[in-house]
Amino acid sequence: MTDSSRLNRLDLNLLVALDALLTERSVTRAAERLHLTQPALSASLSRLRAHFNDPILARRGNTLELTPFAVRLLDHVTTALEAARRVFDSQATWTPTESTREFSVYGSDYGFATIGTVVSRLAAERSPGVRFRFMLHTPQVVEDASSRLRSADAMLIPHGFLSDLPYIDAWRDDWFGLVADENEDVGDELTMDNLAALPFVMTYASRNAFTSVGRQVQQLGIEPRVDVVVESFLSLPHFVQGTNRIGLIQGALVPFARQLGGTRVMRLPFPATSIVNALWWHPVHSRDPEHAWMRDLFAEAGRIVEYDIHAHAP
Incomplete structure (x- = not known):
């Protein structure tokens, strides 16, 4: 059977029902969300179970839980519904002022x-x-x-x-160093010795999430001693204030750091690759x-x- 013939046999309203069931994990709540009767949604669940050959919702004690297969469907269903919405929201003519x-x-x-x-x-x-x-x-x-x-x-x-x-x-954008006003270990200029000796605040420091400047420091032969990892660039200055830590900040965020106060923005002691x-x-x-x-x-x-x-x- 071809993919198109399989699709022709399906009622795409089942996709809406499936999304509600996966989200609510309850036939009753899913029916209320879709303004349907519970028997109507139960019928849709039966058709979905037959199509996928999977219970979708399985009873455990007094509650219903998603089956492992249903958990795998979560992102696919969200993506499919959003794609369908975009198709039917599209307009032959579009005017920005009226959008x-x-x-x-x-x-x-x-x-x-x-x-x-x-x-x-x-x-x-x-x-x-x-x-x-x-x-x-x-x-x-x-x-x-x-x-x-x-x-x-x-x-x-x-x-x-x-x-x-x-x-x-x-x-x-370019990278700059950030140190506390009272950090006596750093003089008028940030040095390579400072980078080697002082602790760092790093953003997104992991194998799959990192900044180019953090990697560049390592490539220069300095393994940063990381005190704090924060998954927020705007929060970084808070973890530099009142400490001897070094932070690495983008030029576009320099005004935010200055407005917050308590830190000095400094040029790096090496030519950092622009972002x-x-x-x-x-x-x-x-x-x-x-x-x-x-x-x-x-x-x-x-x-x-x-x-x-x-x-x-x-």
Whole structure:
């Protein structure tokens, strides 16, 4: 039997029922969510069980739990529903000023606090009905980017983590050192000896999640002594204040660190490789005029961010 003939035999409303059952893990609650009677949803569950040859929901004591197979379906169902929604939300003609589309973008708090704020401001001025949902990525999301980006619009992440996906370079940034005002171990300049002797605050320091400058320090023959690992660039200055630690911060975040106070921003004692931040998306979105409009917005916002970086550089 061909894939198309298998699909023709299915009622795609079952996908909606399956999503509710997987989310609620209860026939009663799923029926309430979909405004259906419990017998109607029970009938849908029976058809799903027959199709997959799996119970989907299995009773354990007084509760129902997802079967291992159903757990595997969770992400696939979410992606499929989002893709279907996009198909039926598409418009033959689209006017930004009249759009009510929500764009979903993965990224870090660094990306959201910099280009994300500029994008949202530009969109509010030109297309007041457009919304943005900025979602923090995780190492797992990045590893599964090709699949995740079928249902999300884009991911903000520097080069070096993704490949084989379309992208635009959004803005270039540089790295700086951050030390506490009262850190007497560091003089007017940050030295290689400081890097070798003092503890670090690192962001995303793991095998699959890291910063280019952290790797570069290691390549220079210095194995950083890491006191703290924090998965937030904006939180890093808090872990430097009042300590003898060294933090590594992007130029676009220098104004945030200065506003917080209690730290000194310093040039690094080696030529750190610049960060090239990019906006990545799945090829399925490439010909979408709304998506193209969003990409142009990020490109414009990136130029604004890069200008501000040079204006505030130490």
